[in-house]
Amino acid sequence: MTIEDSTQVAVERSNSIKASKSHSSTQLTTSSSNATIYDVASRAGVSIATVSRVLNGYSQMKPTTRDLVVAAMRDLRFVPNNSARGLSSGTKMVLGMVFLHAEAIDPGLEVEDDTLLFTDAVIRGAEEEASKNGYALLLGGVGNARLTETLDRMYSNCDGVILLDRTVPDRSVPTIAKRLPTVLLAGNGKSRSAATIRVDNEEPMKQLANHLISVHGYQNIAFMAGIRTSPDSIARENSFREEVAHLGGAVEVDRLWESSYTTSGAIAAVEARLKIDRAMPQAIVCANDQSAVGVIYALEHHGFKVPQDVAVTGFDDISLSRRITPSLTTVRQPFQELGKAAVDVLIKICQGEIRGGAGSRVLPTKVIYRSSCGCTDVTESRVEKFMRGRG
Amino acid sequence: MTIEDSTQVAVERSNSIKASKSHSSTQLTTSSSNATIYDVASRAGVSIATVSRVLNGYSQMKPTTRDLVVAAMRDLRFVPNNSARGLSSGTKMVLGMVFLHAEAIDPGLEVEDDTLLFTDAVIRGAEEEASKNGYALLLGGVGNARLTETLDRMYSNCDGVILLDRTVPDRSVPTIAKRLPTVLLAGNGKSRSAATIRVDNEEPMKQLANHLISVHGYQNIAFMAGIRTSPDSIARENSFREEVAHLGGAVEVDRLWESSYTTSGAIAAVEARLKIDRAMPQAIVCANDQSAVGVIYALEHHGFKVPQDVAVTGFDDISLSRRITPSLTTVRQPFQELGKAAVDVLIKICQGEIRGGAGSRVLPTKVIYRSSCGCTDVTESRVEKFMRGRG
DNA sequence: TTGTAAGCGTTATCAC
């Protein structure tokens, strides 16, 4: 390429630039289209490179020049086009969050209002953390068989992606992680290809086992699983069983004890169990609060008193667990913090501060002792319960 | 510009193209970077224009050519770069949803778990409808004083935006709508610059007034507002007052009756009212369920029986309203449908099918009569209540 | 029916 060629090209681009400039300016008067850095540059009497520098907080600039540009930006209400930035720089400042639609969580069953509490809270936490760091959060709900499209949407729009538990089969994770920085939320923590953020399921379940056996003296206990393939459910059940065995108690083994994590699922499970055997265990430990509520409802319906006849515990500490009678002994899990932690780690991975596998974190949980386990119920009104339960 | 100039430019660009091609291919072997249309084109032995046509479903193509391209895309696991598409076509296939963070909804007050139920459900509905139509949903949470950044993020990333009630001051809406197709969700419906999607607040409140006065014979009634500036709260209160006046009843007027839409706010309001006057109205109609729950708690705490001494009604039909004792008479509002409708309208506006103001919609609501208004409580167990309340 | 190449609005690499 000769100098002349180069010059020709320059002329050419100058022409298009001019065209572009006047075009934008014209449209501004009209309505929708936005000002570009060309508009800002010409108004400030500088080159687009200078405008770009201001945009990106480049430090070695003459303050007066910067002020000029900033003023022009303000006057034109300039907002940079993120598609262009993304194309040019390769970073889109957008993170993706892939989750399961209700229909996909519990196919065939009617969806309960509370089924997605977990998802909702995580999303909010994630959004807050993302926006605090200048990132936007893109939602990717996965319904029946829409996984591919959703993932593609993530690939084409995001710098990184958070996958909620069970949205993606384990074997696909490495493929995804190869394309995009990936964080797993509440998975089994066994992926070597992506960081996993999860809560401590083990410790509180051991505490609970200890409490039920040592404090209340229960011997026969059942564990109501959520979904048998769910890592959280599995972890909770295993830790609980281990500790009970360790303490010489017994946990009933029966495939009936599975709730789909839902109230109605738990009701159905208890009723199925009653058909086989009218005798109930002394305590039923549930993989989540929704199903604990179902267990309480069903027991009551069939003449059992909770906790006098059967004790019940949950996991999550959703707001209902403080409002139900008897109030629910459960494990508090920091939903929003999960979302925040996932974003935090994901951003670090995107920025190359840490490498994929190294970002895993386990967030602490806390057993909350209320009435349903047999601990004395303070006789207080619902107002008092409610006020005390906050925060 | 002469022909020669044009040719020079062509040569120049060809060079860059070649560079680009090999670059991409190299990286593919490594890991993260994706194939581009150049890679697909060269593998399929066609031009990038042809690849683009396949990508965009252009119909007048030789089927064999299309197959060739499709195969190449599959082989390379090609996913188009949406930044490039957005930059080139001006359409990003991304919609924005702007909502209030909890801290901003109720500053100074601790956040209740259920405060964001409405937001969460709307977001889910919106995401589902968006993804069904090939759009992604970008979240823009607005905390304290972060409105500008959030809006800028919407401007730079989205084709259109949904603004939830009270995220943005009324006067800013025209400015936003001028930049971006805009849909207001649950606003006052008075904006001429943007379509508004809301629920029917008027009809159910009239029905409720009728029911309380004609069926139960209540004469003295209070209305517990949510937030006094909230369009929904205002609309509900006005319709209710009108109908009560029409029927010759009386609605207590006192600024004390305001709950911030929260349970704790309602408790505080009732207690403040009790300090002034121990006599309660015969019925308290609330702007939402959360506050109705607070009213029930507070009344009970101070020795009033609901509904025998005081009847209480809500609005929303959150899941708690079926579980609380007494079960809550309320108005069912289609949360998810709101989100879906907003997206549906927004997409139509983006695609030029309808113009801004013309897209407004009012979704139907339905009064659900339960026990808290004084209607006979069917003596059923919580299981039965729960099962009946579903769907 | 397909190919060529301009253009989208940025960033970033060189020069000066």
Next chain:
DNA sequence: GTGATAACGCTTACAA
């Protein structure tokens, strides 16, 4: 400290 311009990956006239 600032300016010129190539490059990012795609869409879309326009040509063939």
